[in-house]
Amino acid sequence: MAMAKTRDHLGRPVVAVTGMGVVSSLGQGIDDNWAALTAGKSGIHRITRFPTLHMRTTIAGTVDFLFPDEVRSPVLSERLAHLAAAEAVEQSGIGAPGDFPGMLFMAVPPVEIEWPARRDFFAGTDPEAGDAYDRMIQRVLSLNDPDTYEFALYGCVADRTADHFGTRGAPISLSTACASGASAIQLGVEAIRRGDTEAALVVGTDGSVRIEGLVRFSLLSALSTSNDDPERASRPFSKDRDGFVMAEGAGALVLEDYDAARARGAKILGVVRGIAEKADDFHRTRSKPDGSPVIAAIQQALDDGGVSTADVDYINAHGTGTPENDKMEAMSLEAVFGDALKGIPISSNKSMIGHTLTAAGAIEAVFSLKTIAEGLIPPTINYQNPDPAIPLDVVPNVARSQPVSMVLSNSFGFGGQNACLLIAAEPA
Amino acid sequence: MSAPNDVLVTGIGLVSSLGEGLDAHWQAMAETGARPHPAETDKFKPFPVFPMVPLELEKQIPRRADIRQMETWQRLGTYTAGLALDDAGLTGDAERLARMDMVVAAGGGERDLDVDGQILAGLETAAEPASFLNEHLANDLRPTLFLAQLSNLLAGNISIVHKVTGSSRTFMGEEIAGISAVEVAARRISAGQGDLFLVGAAYNAERKDMLLSLAMGRTLWQGEPASVWERGTTAEGGMITGSAGAFLVLESRAHAEARGKSAYAKLSAVLSGRSRRGPGDASAVARKQFDQLSARFGAKAPGVLSGANGIAAATAEERGLWEQLATEGKIGGVRATQTLIGNPIEAAFPVQVALAALAIARHGFYLPTDGSGIEQPAETPAQILATSWGFWRGEGMALVEAAD
Numbered sequence: 001m002a003m004a005k006t007r008d009h010l011g012r013p014v015v016a017v018t019g020m021g022v023v024s025s026l027g028q029g030i031d032d033n034w035a036a037l038t039a040g041k042s043g044i045h046r047i048t049r050f051p052t053l054h055m056r057t058t059i060a061g062t063v064d065f066l067f068p069d070e071v072r073s074p075v076l077s078e079r080l081a082h083l084a085a086a087e088a089v090e091q092s093g094i095g096a097p098g099d100f101p102g103m104l105f106m107a108v109p110p111v112e113i114e115w116p117a118r119r120d121f122f123a124g125t126d127p128e129a130g131d132a133y134d135r136m137i138q139r140v141l142s143l144n145d146p147d148t149y150e151f152a153l154y155g156c157v158a159d160r161t162a163d164h165f166g167t168r169g170a171p172i173s174l175s176t177a178c179a180s181g182a183s184a185i186q187l188g189v190e191a192i193r194r195g196d197t198e199a200a201l202v203v204g205t206d207g208s209v210r211i212e213g214l215v216r217f218s219l220l221s222a223l224s225t226s227n228d229d230p231e232r233a234s235r236p237f238s239k240d241r242d243g244f245v246m247a248e249g250a251g252a253l254v255l256e257d258y259d260a261a262r263a264r265g266a267k268i269l270g271v272v273r274g275i276a277e278k279a280d281d282f283h284r285t286r287s288k289p290d291g292s293p294v295i296a297a298i299q300q301a302l303d304d305g306g307v308s309t310a311d312v313d314y315i316n317a318h319g320t321g322t323p324e325n326d327k328m329e330a331m332s333l334e335a336v337f338g339d340a341l342k343g344i345p346i347s348s349n350k351s352m353i354g355h356t357l358t359a360a361g362a363i364e365a366v367f368s369l370k371t372i373a374e375g376l377i378p379p380t381i382n383y384q385n386p387d388p389a390i391p392l393d394v395v396p397n398v399a400r401s402q403p404v405s406m407v408l409s410n411s412f413g414f415g416g417q418n419a420c421l422l423i424a425a426e427p428a
Numbered sequence: 429m430s431a432p433n434d435v436l437v438t439g440i441g442l443v444s445s446l447g448e449g450l451d452a453h454w455q456a457m458a459e460t461g462a463r464p465h466p467a468e469t470d471k472f473k474p475f476p477v478f479p480m481v482p483l484e485l486e487k488q489i490p491r492r493a494d495i496r497q498m499e500t501w502q503r504l505g506t507y508t509a510g511l512a513l514d515d516a517g518l519t520g521d522a523e524r525l526a527r528m529d530m531v532v533a534a535g536g537g538e539r540d541l542d543v544d545g546q547i548l549a550g551l552e553t554a555a556e557p558a559s560f561l562n563e564h565l566a567n568d569l570r571p572t573l574f575l576a577q578l579s580n581l582l583a584g585n586i587s588i589v590h591k592v593t594g595s596s597r598t599f600m601g602e603e604i605a606g607i608s609a610v611e612v613a614a615r616r617i618s619a620g621q622g623d624l625f626l627v628g629a630a631y632n633a634e635r636k637d638m639l640l641s642l643a644m645g646r647t648l649w650q651g652e653p654a655s656v657w658e659r660g661t662t663a664e665g666g667m668i669t670g671s672a673g674a675f676l677v678l679e680s681r682a683h684a685e686a687r688g689k690s691a692y693a694k695l696s697a698v699l700s701g702r703s704r705r706g707p708g709d710a711s712a713v714a715r716k717q718f719d720q721l722s723a724r725f726g727a728k729a730p731g732v733l734s735g736a737n738g739i740a741a742a743t744a745e746e747r748g749l750w751e752q753l754a755t756e757g758k759i760g761g762v763r764a765t766q767t768l769i770g771n772p773i774e775a776a777f778p779v780q781v782a783l784a785a786l787a788i789a790r791h792g793f794y795l796p797t798d799g800s801g802i803e804q805p806a807e808t809p810a811q812i813l814a815t816s817w818g819f820w821r822g823e824g825m826a827l828v829e830a831a832d
Binding site for chain 2: 050051052053054055056108110111112113115118119121122123131132133134136137140141143144145146148149150152153154155156158159162163169170171172173174175176177183186187190191193194195196211212215216217218219220277278279280281282283284285293413414415416417
């Protein structure tokens with residue numbers, strides 16, 4: 001007997017989530033993360049992995065509890081990705097170990113040779129051989145170190161992950177700054193909707209808290225300098241918010257064609273109902289003052305999902321805690337939702353886990369699904385000093401028990417990246 | 429056989445060491461078969477590099493402030509994207525640009541080599557190296573340098589300068605990123621997930637930081653330039669990197685027809701693949717791709733624009749595949765474009781597709797540039813297979829043919 005195919009309001013296949021996994025500064029695995037997140041715990045602490053002398057910011061949400069030693073960023077990004085993806089694949093029960101029957105979409109941080117390697121290459125070279133780079137080039141030609149070489153390639157982490165999980169075809173490495181995790185999910189959703197694959201492994205990972213990364217964000221005045229009280233440093237939507245806190249982590253989702261997932265008896269954790277993206281042409285780091293690109297992204301996500309603002313009962317904010325982001329995000333939401341916005345809970349996971357950059361969109365999608373499953377909304381912690389210009393219900397400081405069936409999850413990034421996901425409970 | 433969701437190439441921006449624009453490339457590759465400007469063999473010794481021709485950046489990036497905010501690869505890419513939009517008749521078309529989707533392949537991370545050099549030298553004698561490093565990174569790095577390093581800021585700059593503001597995705601990962609970028613855009617058009625795309629990449633080869641990364645893998649050719657196939661027959665071979673930008677406007681047939689725009693060619697299929705590059709792995713992937721596309725071949729065997737890069741193992745393997753297929757009478761002439769253009773890494777595949785579309789549009793083909801026997805005089809192909817094998821991993825193949 002042929003089953004009727006499940007289709008969305010535009011006649012497209014429905015995209016289900018059947019597995020998820022997460023690592024953050026709060027812990028490894030969904031359970032530990034969820035317990036800490038809903039208890040309002042912060043994962044932010046002083047940086048001990050490298051010396052922070054001369055740094056304006058000396059705190060971060062690193063994953064030292066798992067990997068205390070300094071390793072190359074892509075190595076850490078790979079380790080975190082594998083932990084999150086393994087949890088997601090296991091929960092979904094899809095395929096067999098090392099044999100994932102679908103494509104891989106992976107948000108990974110940009111890669112480069114880091115200072116410890118650069119110093120190694122430079123040490124003992126011949127000053128007569130030219131400038132510093134000539135000297136290092138001469139040296140690496142005789143080193144023949146394939147491992148260091150491969151981890152300096154942009155495609156390496158995704159390729160190794162594809163090897164490890166046995167995904168199909170060439171993996172895609174996404175880099176859309178702080179929207180990367182959401183972009184990866186969007187790529188997976190689109191591939192399933194057009195029937196290219198019945199399953200996709202989607203991962204966002206970031207293990208790149210390093211000295212130069214810290215300096216870079218610092219120079220752009222993006223980071224909180226509330227070093228004295230790390231757990232209170234990330235203060236989204238507060239009047240005294242002073243920037244985001246860099247953090248590490250990974251989130252992973254197994255996406256599947258809804259009918260295929262049902263046919264194999266998989267438990268459906270939710271669906272990705274709508275996706276949207278809208279680029280901003282205003283400035284490299286600042287949003288257009290009228291908010292129109294963010295507004296368009298939110299509106300398009302609702303349209304793509306075929307729902308109205310009244311259907312959204314929780315917003316998982318980008319909520320970085322920078323003065324500009326939170327203001328812009330609130331203003332744009334208000335433009336779309338109007339007065340009804342005041343009645344919709346909106347919270348920022350970043351108040352607790354910090355800003356996991358490339359991984360954020362994926363991690364926050366996982367937490368959004370968990371919010372739906374548990375009927376429990378994680379709080380925005382450190383909300384002692386409300387910003388009167390942002391009159392939102394930010395679920396202050398304490399988690400709230402409340403049924404949720406549709407979440408809007410926002411992700412915005414440098415370079416005019418605005419991505420929105422509409423994540424919903426399984427269709428009845 | 430035409431369909432409304434056919435993927436058409438309606439605009440091409442192309443810059444490289446051979447020149448700016450399609451005429452310059454056609455002249456060098458189809459009419460003279462020679463490099464109009466010398467390779468750079470001194471500045472980056474021991475590696476030769478094919479340098480970008482001088483560009484008047486202001487022609488596509490009118491605001492000086494924008495130019496200042498970018499590093500070279502972003503300038504090349506933003507410039508080339510502007511050429512493609514001009515060519516497609518979309519410049520200033522606010523309504524269409526605002527819903528045009530973008531997929532960019534990018535590396536990133538152009539460093540300030542002087543600052544790196546000063547810090548490395550200082551670290552050798554610093555009493556407290558860790559403190560010295562922190563202090564100098566905090567004080568010596570230009571605040572906006574980060575924005576010139578982020579991979580997605582080429583796309584970001586294209587949005588700012590050219591107002592392309594639909595979705596914006598940046599793929600990383602050397603050649604395969606360029607392959608996937610073209611593939612995803614084409615698949616989305618075919619499936620009705622968008623009807624107007626800007627796709628491409630840019631690569632600045634004249635960078636010692638990038639040469640350092642590539643040198644670690646012993647991937648680079650040393651000494652005087654030679655053809656791809658000649659390099660491929662030496663012990664290790666090696667690639668010569670080349671600066672290039674390549675952007676394509678891809679458009680559904682229905683969308684192009686509705687605005688009365690003719691096309692260079694139809695992009696009938698794009699396939700990406702990967703292997704671990706054990707002996708025979710890559711050619712097995714490519715053979716599978718070839719067999720999959722062969723159902724679409726016409727009476728005349730397709731020409732081949734090979735993306736072979738000169739690294740010995742992969743180049744020999746790819747050559748073996750084409751020689752086998754030639755023996756079977758299944759392909760026409762083979763041309764390796766990197767002999768003249770070099771490897772522009774993320775831009776390699778967009779360059780290949782651009783050159784294939786150009787040859788289809790001009791009803792011609794490129795001249796042989798190799799004396800070792802594989803590149804033979806050939807009939808003008810009606811269909812062209814454009815390939816790219818990554819210097820590390822990733823194999824892609826596109827089929828390009830007449831739009832009508």
